[in-house]
Amino acid sequence: MAENETHMHPSIPSNAAFVQNRVGILGLGLxxxxxxxxxxxxxxxVYAWNRTRSTLELAMIECVDGELDEESVATCELIxxxxxPQVSIEWLEDMADSISAGAxxxxxxxxxxSVCEKCFAIAKDHDWHFVGCHPMAGTxxxxxxxxxxxxxxxxxxxxxxxxHMDDFVRLDxxxxxKNLLAPCQFGMYTLSTPEHHDRVIAFTSQLxxxxxxxxxxxxxxxxxxxxxxxxxxDLTRVARLNAQMWTELFLENGDYLSEEIGILxxxxxxxxxxxxxxxxxxxxxxxxxx
Numbered sequence: 091m092a093e094n095e096t097h098m099h100p101s102i103p104s105n106a107a108f109v110q111n112r113v114g115i116l117g118l119g120l121x122x123x124x125x126x127x128x129x130x131x132x133x134x135x136v137y138a139w140n141r142t143r144s145t146l147e148l149a150m151i152e153c154v155d156g157e158l159d160e161e162s163v164a165t166c167e168l169i170x171x172x173x174x175p176q177v178s179i180e181w182l183e184d185m186a187d188s189i190s191a192g193a194x195x196x197x198x199x200x201x202x203x204s205v206c207e208k209c210f211a212i213a214k215d216h217d218w219h220f221v222g223c224h225p226m227a228g229t230x231x232x233x234x235x236x237x238x239x240x241x242x243x244x245x246x247x248x249x250x251x252x253x254h255m256d257d258f259v260r261l262d263x264x265x266x267x268k269n270l271l272a273p274c275q276f277g278m279y280t281l282s283t284p285e286h287h288d289r290v291i292a293f294t295s296q297l298x299x300x301x302x303x304x305x306x307x308x309x310x311x312x313x314x315x316x317x318x319x320x321x322x323x324d325l326t327r328v329a330r331l332n333a334q335m336w337t338e339l340f341l342e343n344g345d346y347l348s349e350e351i352g353i354l355x356x357x358x359x360x361x362x363x364x365x366x367x368x369x370x371x372x373x374x375x376x377x378x379x380x
Contacts, residue, residue: 099192101262103217106192107164111135111270114158114166116181118149120228121198122172123237125274126153131239132273137162139181141173145234153239160188168270171197171209175338179208182220191217194267198225200291201342202250202284210252219263222250222284224291225276232332244277250284292346299336300351302329 113129115122118140126136130153139158140146163185171178178197199205206222213220227245251260306329
């Protein structure tokens, strides 16, 4: 790291050893792989680690410059944790002493309280920075085969910095992060706290997946062909879930998600009661309310 760069950035100490703009990515699933493709297409040098070796080898042909290990992690200015929540936390614990001073570590996990609490604590004992992140993009599919370089174009990125961080350092880190992620072309960056993120995401994302997955469990789903159109497609798009990942996310955010499910059940019961009673006025009122 050039000495003049450290003087320009309050978030980069003089002992920073990373290579400017080099990025390391943990996990090459849908999210991590799409980061790798977007960054590579924008000219960024990308290093990566993936549990399945064959996926890493394929990515090294397409968009990854080298393997992310204990030696190369020390050279990365930005590290993206794109594994499952517990995998990401354990990897960060193992690699914490190898990460360069001044480097930025982000995650892309869909819950923030549990991940940020543990990762903030790890970072507090080191001179690199952890910032919770959640890119609001994806598809109903998972795995490197479905990754796209344009996955994040125009999408919002939620950013959760630690509350104790100095204001000047926080501003500098956010500017560096936006520059490092510029090839992804996020549409906007939204600051949040872990608590606010998890409460809102329980409704905007997790509940939608629960409803879609529950909806296709009806026996009628087996005979929908020839009887379904756009509304069926819209409601079932995210019914297919990565069971391991979503189970972990649902349980990590169980309090807020359970509250949202309870609200939905209450309103569904109102619909059912009005229909069972043949109450047209009540039924009309329920439909009109939004």
